[in-house]
Amino acid sequence: MNHTESRAERSAVIPGGAASVAEKKTGRVEAFSDGVFAVAITLLALDLHVPHLAGASGGSLAAALAQGWPSYLAFVTSFFTVLIMWVSHHSIFKLVHRTSARMLFANGLLLMLTTVVPFSTSLVTEYLRFAGAKVACAVYGGTFVLISLAYGLLWYVLLHDRALLKPDASEELIQRIGRNYRVGPPAYALATVGAFLSPYITVGICTALWIFWAFTARGECR
Amino acid sequence: MNHTESRAERSAVIPGGAASVAEKKTGRVEAFSDGVFAVAITLLALDLHVPHLAGASGGSLAAALAQGWPSYLAFVTSFFTVLIMWVSHHSIFKLVHRTSARMLFANGLLLMLTTVVPFSTSLVTEYLRFAGAKVACAVYGGTFVLISLAYGLLWYVLLHDRALLKPDASEELIQRIGRNYRVGPPAYALATVGAFLSPYITVGICTALWIFWAFTARGECR
Amino acid sequence: MNHTESRAERSAVIPGGAASVAEKKTGRVEAFSDGVFAVAITLLALDLHVPHLAGASGGSLAAALAQGWPSYLAFVTSFFTVLIMWVSHHSIFKLVHRTSARMLFANGLLLMLTTVVPFSTSLVTEYLRFAGAKVACAVYGGTFVLISLAYGLLWYVLLHDRALLKPDASEELIQRIGRNYRVGPPAYALATVGAFLSPYITVGICTALWIFWAFTARGECR
């Protein structure tokens, strides 16, 4: 446990240099995470299927494309939800200064659940207009419940071992980010339970959430 | 709104050091964007299909491969168009110095539309020789109209909050980049509308545009 | 062979600056490796298949999803095993300072075997409940035997040419990492051979190994 003093030391020895030191120690976790987020978010588009109607007229192709609306809806909702998750990851890691094995695994859990999003999106696309829609949407909402809990876990791990955070991270900012992570789990739980009333409740809540975050996230990124 | 003075401060305190500071603050957005561009551009190649003719002679395999020309044409056109988009993203971000939530979402919209390119390319490949070609090419051109509008939006967001741009970004360069973004939307709109006359108008305009940009983009990258 | 003296020189000329110099020389190997790990780990999720039962009731969809448990089990096991591999790669490269062609190829072998994991995972998913399970699990375990041997090879190449390691890498840390690489090959060999008794021995050992490493890896990452 030799990190407690080095934290103080570093900020003393290299005044103003703490940021660049921190950047270096978390560079690869961020690069790996960015890679996983980038691949997962791009794979969402694999769910947009080209209709196979080689002999069809332009009109029937247009009609077939129009029929694909559940896939476009699910694609846009999932894309921006994963984007928000990435922005959130970005906000957390701006405060992080070094890594620990525990934190790498909490981050790994988060990434694993993120790679499941194309699967649960595909489920919604396939079943939105059919009897299976409620189950499909419950799985979709449930994926986001788990992801938001994983964010909570990562944040808990970081708070539990403050030496991982930058020495100059303000207490107020830490509090503010912590408060944000209390919104996700209940909101997505509502979206999951709501699926059994109507699958459009799930899609509606998930859409409302990313739009809400897109327009209120302003503060954290500065 | 504490960023206006910090912009002046930074360039004063760290003479010549502004560039490296800026690099740090946009590093992850660029890495994530590079990841999405890299995955999307590589997925284009998934549209090149191996003909399944296990018992076939060499001659029939060669003929089947030759028949795949619409996929090669669409692949090359889309690859270089996405490459141009990446070069353009690169040019913009060389001027960017810090991030804002609004800018991250404008960038996200851009990336989302980019991940749709393999889908619209696949549509052209499948329908270019069939009756659906006009609709397929209109969707293809339309994707690029939306992407060029998203570039305009990103640029608008950046100009609207100049603190995001590097303090030493020359007014003249900013003007020049702005002018470039006025070419894309009408050119691609023409390619989209032209599809209804002939799908080859779309392919022709899109090909002409990337060739034109490849040979005139010289200035910006220095 | 002019690197032996330059190693001493560098640590002398730039006191405390060796770390940042090293970071620069291995930046691209790490970025490329992170990319391969990120793509391979995300492709694991492509093995989660949406059941195609368009007319099905919610109940039958739920049942079909529940039947997919071998794919969820294989997905989680493989994800965390690849994550451990990435954490391990990260630990090694924190000590590396420069590259050599030999090391790039040892690293390439490691990456090649890593990209095979989605294939062997898919094999387990498809056969876990059928007669082919023993063969499928032996291939799965065998893939990890080869990967752990490749880690041993990379480590051997690095120890063989100490100029590749940071001059300030402590002998004790080097010894400790070396000891860790002696656990993998026999443990995975056991998982491979055990497959012929029962495929669940393979899955059990692989699961136990990642859980064990997740909870004991603490030291190395600090």
Add this chain to the structure above:
Amino acid sequence: MNHTESRAERSAVIPGGAASVAEKKTGRVEAFSDGVFAVAITLLALDLHVPHLAGASGGSLAAALAQGWPSYLAFVTSFFTVLIMWVSHHSIFKLVHRTSARMLFANGLLLMLTTVVPFSTSLVTEYLRFAGAKVACAVYGGTFVLISLAYGLLWYVLLHDRALLKPDASEELIQRIGRNYRVGPPAYALATVGAFLSPYITVGICTALWIFWAFTARGECR
């Protein structure tokens, strides 16, 4: 054309600092290229197909897997050939200092052809034991002829505008790299033409080439 003097200036003003400045200006091209290489090399593994024999005994699964040898052979050959290409890209970019539009397009051409490798590998896998093998191997070899020509073009663009190279790049190293690029095109042309005698000539030459480069590349990476 204001870059000629700035080249001299920079090396004068920041003694020994040229390397870090150069790193910054090519960072994104390298990151994007690394991304494309990483995705393309990982997609090679998608060509390893799980045999679909749900009711089969362990023995028939093992036999079916053994029958997949052309895919394993093609996978290993392509993986290491793309790895060599990446190592080569790495060697070139260590000398590069700034970007130009022309160079970004030459690099883009290279990346485009690289993303085609999974397609041509898949062609070899599917046809190696059938009548179409000669055509499939000619396409495979031809892809590498084009890639090696694209490397030549990139190198030509860099030599044509020396301001893109680091001021401290030694003439001798530049000569040596240039000589290396004269080996690829004729060797792969031979592999392509040889396909019409026997497809194994192509596979043999491509395998021999990556093994040769893996064991002789030593010098460049130091």
